[in-house]
Amino acid sequence: MKMRAALLGAVAVMGLAPAAFAERGTDGEVKLTFPQAVSIMNPYLTGGTKDIYASSMVLEPLVGLDPQGVMVPKLVTEIPTKENGGISEDMTSITWKLIPDLKWSDGTPVTADDAVFTWQYCTHPEGGCSQATKFEGIASVEAVDPQTIKVTFNGPKANPYTAFVSALSPVLQKKQFEACLGAAAPTCTDANNMPIGTGPFKVTGFTVNDTVSMAMNENYRDPAKPAFASAVIKGGGDAEGSARAVMETGEFDYAWNTQIPPDTQASMLAAGKGQFVVAFGTLVERIEMNMTDPSAELPEGERATAKHPHPILSDIKVRTALSMAIDRSVLVEVGYGAGGKPTCNVIPAPDDWASDNTACLTQDMEGAKKLLDEAGWTDSDGDGIRDKDGKKLHLLYQSTVNPIRQDFQALVKDWWTELGVEVELKAIDPGVFFGGDPGSPDTFQKFYADVEMYANNSDSPDPEVYLGQYQCKNAPSPETQWQGENINRFCNPDYDKLYAELGGVTDVAKRQEIAKKLNDMVTKDSMVVVPLVHRGTLSAHSNSLGGVQINAWDSEMWNVADWFRVK
Amino acid sequence: MLTFTLRRLLLAIPTLLVISLVIFLLVDLAPGSPMSEIPLTVPPETRQKMIEALGADQPVFVRYFLWLRQFFWVEPAYVIDHWFGTSWAEGEQRILSWQSRSPVFTIIGQRLPQTMIVIGTAYLVGILIALPIGIYSAYRQYSLFDQGGTLFAMIGFSVPTFFSGTLFIIIFAVWLGWFPTKYDTTLNVTDWDSFLKQIRQMALPVMTLGLANAATISRYMRSSMLDNMTQDYVRTARAKGMTERIVVLKHVLRNSLIPVVTVIALGIPSIFGGAIITENLFGVNGIGAALIGAIHASDLPMVQTLAFIFAVLIVLFNLIADILYGFLDPRIRYD
Amino acid sequence: MLDAQPQPLVQVQDLKMHFPIYSGIFRKHTGDVKAVDGVSFDILPGQTLGLVGESGCGKSTVGRAMLRLYEPTAGRVIIDGDDVAKLAPEPLRKKRPTMQMVFQDPQASLNPRMTLAEIVSEPLDEHTNWTRDQKLERVYELMDQVGLNRRFVNRFPHEFSGGQRQRIGIARALALKPRFIVCDEPIAALDVSIQAQVVNLLEDLQEKLGLTYLFISHDLSMVRHLAQRVAVMYLGRIAELSPSKDLYARPLHPYAEALLSAVNEPDPELAARRNRIILKGDVPSPANPPKGCNFCTRCPKVMDICRTVKPDLLEVEPGRLVACHLYTAAGSTGASEANERNQQGETR
């Protein structure tokens, strides 16, 4: 694959480049551009990736994740484990040890109190903290001494590495945010825009939804880093404009999220100024099958609920046939190029966690037709559309307004039409589709359609939380105001049982095995979720920027302290 | 004239209040939620908490009256406090953007200069190009120049700015490398060098918008000139033996400018409104880019405030255009 | 008697004004509006020539083409020794002070954004190098002459009544002391009561300043006592050119006859002799005039020859020029004694 080669090339360049032994602040300015501008620098008050990535250059968690999804200490001396005594035998507490003499960028010492405060800040009931899940199940966070943080859980916790891990959950400075607890959180404009952190840079200027100006942090723990004396993140425009500013005009060093059509990628690459890098996380573009009947004839309140199983899609043979008719490699070629690869998994990465499920990768139109015949769907009146018991095989296929998704819808419609399925397409404004408004009929949770397409991912390499979505209890329904992540209303007691088991297993290999099984249960065993494309985040960096290690598990700027100017 | 102005201003108050309510309801009814940009990995309970923290779960009329109070009382009080060191607005909540949690007026204040400079310059450049083209096209109607002017206007009208902008980027930034494609807001003009830099970074957006503006205004100018050129008073001027220059520039042009000036004045609020597409394309952090960003993120307070200010400006500039008309055309008197 | 006759101040010879018609997307030249199609006459200094005819017959166009407010298609316009139709732009501009025009529509002919003082004094800026005070003095003088109150000097045209506006138009025309003025229906847009005032004003001025007028009107009775001679126009051509008392007493051309039959005759004796002639049909379009006599489509006395041959303007009686086959040898019932005369009647 072309992208592999490019990536290997990038690695080779990095390997050959003189390591950055340079002194701090000798390489001038590094310029980044994001297609979506940064709104706020406090990751706890935003869900936007742009904001989280930008703030990761300033605020740091105790540990980060490397490109393989492996934890690397940032503010702590080592990763606590059962073996080194950092995790209690009964799995109910974890103890972190701060690096000695650690300082905030304003020169004051970092202490365990700051971590305790951060926990209070995010768990305050009126604060509206967007990362509250990271602190779920925590009974208390205490400062044992200024260097020691002890996190106690409500019960045994199989994965204790959630709070203070990765850019989603950094440590805030107590002194700066003390007055910003709860309802006051949004009003602390200065603190939210210019937080004091421990990262390699500190904010010197912030214009909302436009530019973040940063200077190197004089108090950064590694005296030789960062190589750049200043950094700037310019936001706005579109993916193509961002990519062009790096790849063609060379105005910027790094562009995050440059999702552009494959042919444009190729022509920009030809300019020879930079290269694309792809972070493959767990983002999967998929078709979700509705297991309940979305018919408008049903009374409101019963429509698309477990009361009425789907008249067509409840049959696994139909679901399987629909999946078999799709040629996933064509989808990748059309929509993503180097930024995607075909997949049959809901959990496609990291490798150790991904099932070896590849059966769906080859299209099998004949096999699909045979399956539908077997299921009793035949074209009895010769109009090219299959029917059964006088009912046509008709599906409403919805997605969001997005050029790639509309291409996908058209392609899939062609294949399914060839199969003898009548397909009706619908595209919904993303703000409405993902908006979650219980009053709107067009949200993805309400699922007033037969199949729908979107992308979703796990925000950590360990997919436990993510797999939890498919439990019976998480099905959206009128009783839950249509909230809930089990979009398909998939309900399999075996799945729920196995999932519950996962919560108690601490052995990583065992966890991986269970995760793969759960993955298979919703994909190849039941075909409730039909994965299409494993999507990466395409970013671009100029050839003169060294040290970039693209990372899907943490901020892409996770190692910005190591970036340097190639001379 | 003064009583006319005062009467119109008084009349504007109820109008604007109604407009503000209509905008509020429209913006509120528009589909979308402030949470739509939050990744799916954030669970529903957390989302609900976040919505409550924003106050977005309050009934619409509660939010409307809160906004009215904030707009007409808290924000002015805040400004007064700022100037005179009083404490009228102490402890009062300013209008906060849902997306960034910053005060909406702070954001507007940050963005207005760019909009004024870039979009304003584009407007000015557009006018400066348009007037001579319109005048000469009319003076030499059906000449080659006029045909060229018509073609130019057609292009300016029909080519959308995202297309012309992208074309300019490819030609002037990618191929020729003359101008940057992204506007650097942090640039401070302090000396000759930084001034040149500022000019260069303004070049592409100004070109893109100037073309579109020039197209419209040149057409107005041309047709207004043509209207006047065949008038008897122009013949009178010729009969007086005035030189051609005076006939065209003094008699025809001065009368033709009356409607054009009005059109130009009416277009000024659109400078404030910014140019959504152009600003976005070139990374000019102006009002237009803020508005579109806020709409995408369903940032209601931001959208509402901007839309309302926009409405105020439109009402205001309509009045100004009327007054200007009366000023320029002695035949019109408002008494 | 012959040598005592002064030289004419204005001589128009075979003046033509054709407006091209373009059509189609490529604006192809597809024809011409023959608004004026071969008009000749002359005016003696200090005299007035009346020009009458129905609306649209080309009267204004004659006046404008004469003063080069249009570029004439053909012909000569000799005013005070210069052929105005051929003058280069700069000499033409220099020439303009001698020839002026009072326009048909007093409102439209005044620049709405200029005050009376500016309108009247503007030509002085161009053609004299007087001081401001001198110019203002001249403006006042002119205002007195046309009977405008000096207080109005800084008013805009829209602040005046119609009659006052026409007085401004006249004052403006007089500013440069012209010798020849085209009065293009100066009273048409005015009230009857004011019409008389303006006509009297024009007469007074002519007497005082020795002006020469071309007085365009469709009101025949008004022309009658203003003009020494009257030209009757029909569809871009002159039908009859006669001394006014002859014309009014005994029109020769069938069109002039029809036109006069509609005029109120103050003399009851003459009125009794006259019976109204009602013309049928519409005036043909000047873009497409009839092949023969322009009047042949409506003439009550039309003959066969009229439809094929255009009659020339000939002197049929001393001092009377008529363009009609009734008076030519070719016309069967025509006045055979008609003298073949040079069109301009210069030898009169």
Ligand SMILES: Nc1ncnc2c1ncn2[C@@H]1O[C@H](COP(=O)(O)OP(=O)(O)OP(=O)(O)O)[C@@H](O)[C@H]1O
């Ligand atoms: N600029 C022009 N282009 C084309 N045709 C014209 C133009 N000016 C006048 N005409 C035509 O020439 C003809 C004579 O017009 P003109 O204004 O001389 O009439 P008029 O005798 O003065 O009529 P009125 O008594 O109504 O003023 C009319 O048919 C008119 O339509």
Ligand code: SF4
């Ligand atoms: S020439 Fe014939 S048509 Fe023309 S006016 Fe004389 S008689 Fe009538």
Ligand SMILES: [Mg+2]
């Ligand atoms: Mg006329």
